[in-house]
Amino acid sequence: MESRKRIVVIGAGCFGLSTAYYLLQRGYQDVTVIDRASVLPAPDAASTDINKIVRSSYADIFYTRLAREAIAAWKDTKEWGNTYHESGVYCALSLGETYTDKAYENDVALGARVEYLSGLDAVRRVFPPTVNIAVPEHARGYINRDGGWAFASQGISRMMEKVTALGGKIIPGKPVAELMKTDGKTSGVRCEDGSVFEADLVVLSAGSWTSSAFPELSLQRNCLATGQCVAMLQLTPEEADMYRDCPVFLNFHTGFYIFPPNDDNIVKLAIHDCGYTQPLKSRKADTTVSTPRTVLSHGPDGLRIPKASLQKLRAELAQVYPELAKKPFAATRLCWYTDSPDENWVVGFYPGDPNLFLATSGSGHAYKFLPVLGRIVADGIEGTLPPDVSQRFAVDRTHATKDSTVEPEIRAHAPAQLKEEELCTPEDLLPAPHA
Template identity: 85%
Template sequence: MVADRDKRIVVIGAGCFGLSAAYHLLKRGYQQVTVIDRAPILPAPDAASTDINKIVRSSYADIYYTRLAREAISAWKEAEEWADTYHESGVYCALSLGETYTDKAYENDVALGARIEYLSGPDAVRGVFPPSVNISVPEHARGYLNRDGGWAFASQGISRMMDKVTALGGKIIPGKPVAELLRTDGKTTGVRCEDGSVFEADLVVLSAGSWTASAFPELSLQKTCLATGQCVAMLQLTPEEADMYRDCPVFLNFHTGFYVFPPNQDNVMKLAIHDCGYTQPVKSDKSASPVSTPRTVLTHGPDGLRIPKASLHKLRSELAQVYPELAKKPFAGTRLCWYTDSPDENWVIGYYPDDPNLFLATSGSGHAYKFLPVLGRLVVDGIEGALPPDVMERFAVDRAHGTKDGTIEPEIRAHPPAPLEEEDLCKPEDLLPASAAVPV
């Protein structure tokens, strides 16, 4: 396919996919690239990519992602490009009996030359954490430390990518929620925003994240781009506490989905559980059936940050099994972080069926941010028809979704998400540890 570098391209969504796509389009010589986003300020306060940290790891049971992640990590290390966005703390992956995902991830990391330390027994595991840290380690613990990994200051990475886009001549316009895709003879010709403004385009790249299915119900993407809320909590440490845990690696347990970061520069420690999550089906005039739609700080104010009590209790329980002293502290806050999930957890990167002017780049499925520096390259290759056939099939919008084989993410994500019930959401008193809770 011969690329038309003069075509007008509108990217919907200034998140991980949209900005990386815009950046690589501009690097490839495209001249008219405009990114629009529904949020009034950018980075969008409620986007999944606007966060204090995301794991950067190459530990995948699917070697395709292991290889791509190592390319991304190499790019993250370019301080001139990313400053101190990337922190190479290492990632400790716990190995569990009967759980094969992490074993395969270990094999792939070793095969591609990652700096790996296999750890067998509690003393070996404790040895990769600072001596001052009280870490709970099971008697038969085993795992491995991948020193070629760590975490990224997610919001800073997005801000720097925005700067890269504008430096190359791209436009980024906030406050532009899309009302409809404009179409002529079955082909997309641009977008009309809710304020009446129109952006004509020869190509529209749809990267609206977890709003994709609900904002564009006519595309019937409810299954391919399912919005799920994932539960996150934060601890505010004292400077003295933070210094104790600062040099810890990221702790990651694929078997339970639990992970916890070392404290950031503000002494905040984030923990989360990567699992099936929650949906919020919402009825609208645009769709005959309810579509899962994010409940966020922009749509519901502070209430949009609350997570179900059951998940909050699970987070504390999991934390107690890793850092028991920290589990005695109150949580400083919570967040529902909204993913865009595909059934097989491969991303969606490809043309919408029968529309050569509409291209989708979305469905990060909770594991896209780490690829920010290189993700857009895949998108542009897809636009230009340069993806290898097997990669094109992997990410196709209309691909067949068979049984999940566990090579992308473990089976903790295999069962359906639960509907979000407002009465089940946590309240401020729930952030206290049980020992500090005030009796009712």
């Protein structure tokens, strides 16, 4: 009977697709993934991107272990092709910031190929000699060779292929109008075009749209949509070749990170911090919910980031690659996370409804787990998660204090409110004359 369960997954992103894949692998025969976007991978999904960091450097050893499993899976080129690039990840260490020190201890404890680096010369040695990298005299950090980055959009496309190869259905252009109920329990979904998908189980993996699309679930606290600031540089082939062999640079204290150039010679840089919210009045309920502002909802305007964050990105870039800081930014993007207060994901049944399961709140650190993430969700659905893991991800859990958060302190601050008048203009993408 279990194998004939009708399962509908809302959201064809990282959580939704990985969940569908693992359920199909376990013999469930009727698995349908629907997504609001008419084109997949969805152009404005957080997982639709040129690259995401793949690292095991976590202060919480639970994620260190899981990340190392994911990295081992990423290395299987038969499954993932050239999606994963093992460039290494350099983590800068800062005085008074303990997250990275603990992450280093966990990496060492689990046998990662790490090297502690102290002083200017030691740090410079892990970057190509052709690169002008600004390193403070007393810099310290470490390089983890077991990590790098993944071509995110390609990874999602590969997972879509895996789902369909196992008999799963993926249907784009299906924004959900409502969750249908029978005797107080979820019994399917009705889409805005009137189509109905009846289900024995609905898995809600709508990413940053989770709270705004389903305000009746009151998920704003556990699934807060925050916009994170990203910028891109377009390098010439010659410039890109100089930086091609750089590791990912990551500073947990400031939230700044930057990738080596991709095949299109684009360098992406971003800040992983508390981000921005956009509170909007819900169309479905008398409430205000943070709602993503993206290229699909606002056109090119949806890609603009606040000027203050753009300036911070350039200032942080100058502290790492001063020559690149002199170049204009080619583009910006607000990348929308789904944040939980304690940075742990939300994976569990909605309280009081055994037919509605949540798999969301990636909190900006879920993509790297794409090859293994669905296993946790499938275990949760089948009731086989260890009690401590189940409680860690429970929808109604008591949230941890700041001292035991999954991510660095900069992520514990309250997000700012997005203001349209403060967003950058094309002129702001240019460097200052003296830069």
